[in-house]
Amino acid sequence: MTDPFSLFDNWFAEARKTEINDSNAMTIATADADGQPSARMVLLKGHGPDGFIFYTNQRSRKAGDIAENPKAAILFHWKSLRRQIRIEGSLSRVPDATADAYFATRGRDSQLGAWASDQSSPLDSRATFEARFAEMTKRFEGGEVPRPPHWSGYRLTPAHFEFWQDQAHRLHERRIFSPDGDAWTEGLLYP
Structure with missing residues (x-):
């Protein structure tokens, strides 16, 4: 039997070599409290046996969904390898120190953009956003850009894996993995 985290690491390492953009x-x-689903692309920014981490504005639709229903599914699709991995589980916020450490690694313009954007809120014009970005550039000129209080990360703790080749x-x-105490049970599904 294979550990799903080790298998993920192997497939992810291969994808980093073959995918042209954003492996x-x-x-x-x-899904929100009423069960209305919503899907979007995000970037994996950390992973290990404790879960899979991504970051977002806490005022975004996805953060609102998570506050109402802290369960999610993530999907990796690597067309060049003809593979995908589905992972389902529960979400929790990462500690502030973890979010601070990641935020500090982002490019300055991305940091400023996190301050300037009211992610998922209606925007009257691109010019409004660009003006806000210019305001943030001036506000933090000559200094470090701290993580905004409304920006953090989430960790998905897996309860199910499916590896599709x-x-x-x-x-x-189709190989599936489900938790069984401190271990994982492996099985197969018909295609």
Whole structure:
């Protein structure tokens, strides 16, 4: 039996070599309190046996969904490898120190953009956003850009994995992993 985290690491390492753009791109699907689903692309910014981390504005639609229903599914699709990985689980915010450390690694313009953007809110014109960005550039000129209080990260703690590998004639291989105490149980699904 294979550990799903080790298998993820192997597939992710291969994807980093073959995917032209954003091998760490993943779809995250959330649902609000009424069960209305929403999916969007985000970037994986950390992973390990404790889960999979991404960052966002806490005022975004996805953060609102997570506050109402802290369960999600993420999907990696690597077309060049003809593979995908689905992971389902629960979400929790990362500690502030973790968010601060990651925010400090972002490019300055990305940091300023986090201050300037009211992510997912209606915007009357691009000029309004550009003016806000210019205001933030001036505000933080000559100094460090701290992490905004409305910006943080989430960790998805897996409760289910599915590793899908394309095969000829649509006879795909689908391996699933489910928790079993401190270990994982592995199985197969029909394609």
